[in-house]
Amino acid sequence: MIRQGYSLPYLLKMQNLRLIIFDLDGTLVDAYEAIFRSFSHTMQTLSIKGRSPATVRKAVGWGDESLLKPNVQPWQLKKALRIYRRHHSCSLIRHARLFPGAKRVLGILKKKGVKLAVASNRPTRFSWILIRHLKVLKYFDYVLCADKLAHRKPHPEILYKIMSRLRVLPDETLYVGDMAIDVQAGHAARVRTVVVATGSSSLKEIRRERPLRIIKRIDELLKVL
Template structure:
């Protein structure tokens, strides 16, 4: 799945992460909130896999894909009300997230999150998972007029943390992440822990590498020694 070793990523001073499907799995709460909407509107219930496939570009686009554009105006406040009350339900950090962020932080990297999730929710999620301590900046929808893959969204993030595209690396799990990086010529590595398989990502992107998880990415891109995952706690 991976290409040849790319330890040159160690030269990058700023590492930008997507959130859903890259650092965290928030699909339980998202799926249940979409089911809540579909029940109220007496619509067919989407499977979890259908929801995962539809995620990307923001909740408005996700709802449009699942229930149709004409229903989004009615559905959006129903979704927001439900997920606000159930934001942390089923939430967990993806394998390797804490390990990778801790190591990158210790090496002096600036770490940022750029997501199409509502900004306050993104920050609350990382606070709950105790990952915010590694993050220099965390921007989501509502924080600016923009969203991925608009280049001004990424430019705003870089300006805030005083970083440049040349010094940065983008890590994500969807074509939206690749497009965000590519718009500013930022190298992009992808993990297959979110909405797209490796085969799908390779068809839709030209990323610098594709990885089964953050452990593989950390070892491949930053030459980090893998922890002993067989050791019991």
């Protein structure tokens, strides 16, 4: 576990924890191979030079439109999205997987009576493909994606909506993500945030935002609670 500088009294506030909100990609699910294959297919179809896996991975986290937009001409964007999304449905099923220990963590938390939710910048359609295919739907009380809202993370709207829907206060909530924007969203919503260092942001970028904790793997979350 990679520690951050918070005092013990602050950590003891975890005792009133009623809700844990999870980001999806990079936190619970490793879909980077699926995303890279769909991105590469789209670029090849449009006769555009591809990008390296590392470059694509760094651009993940803001939704598929944000992923494609810098790589195509404005007039190509709608077509690029159609190509990407048509390919991505199959790519997710073939190549996405849960991070080791993710299902065990969800199961233990569910048995403890903690409410669980998903807050993702990924489009709703693809989030549901992942959740159903990976057989984790039964663990979640609510799933919300940014395409149903006016704002994407790092705006806190998605966290506010989930807390309101589940009737839980910010100081009763923990948010678990993998990127600097997740910490920014958590701070803006006044929600404690733990970051799993398995996503698109570097440790330097994450530390700059001062999350409650940085952990190396999702199964380390149980040591924080």
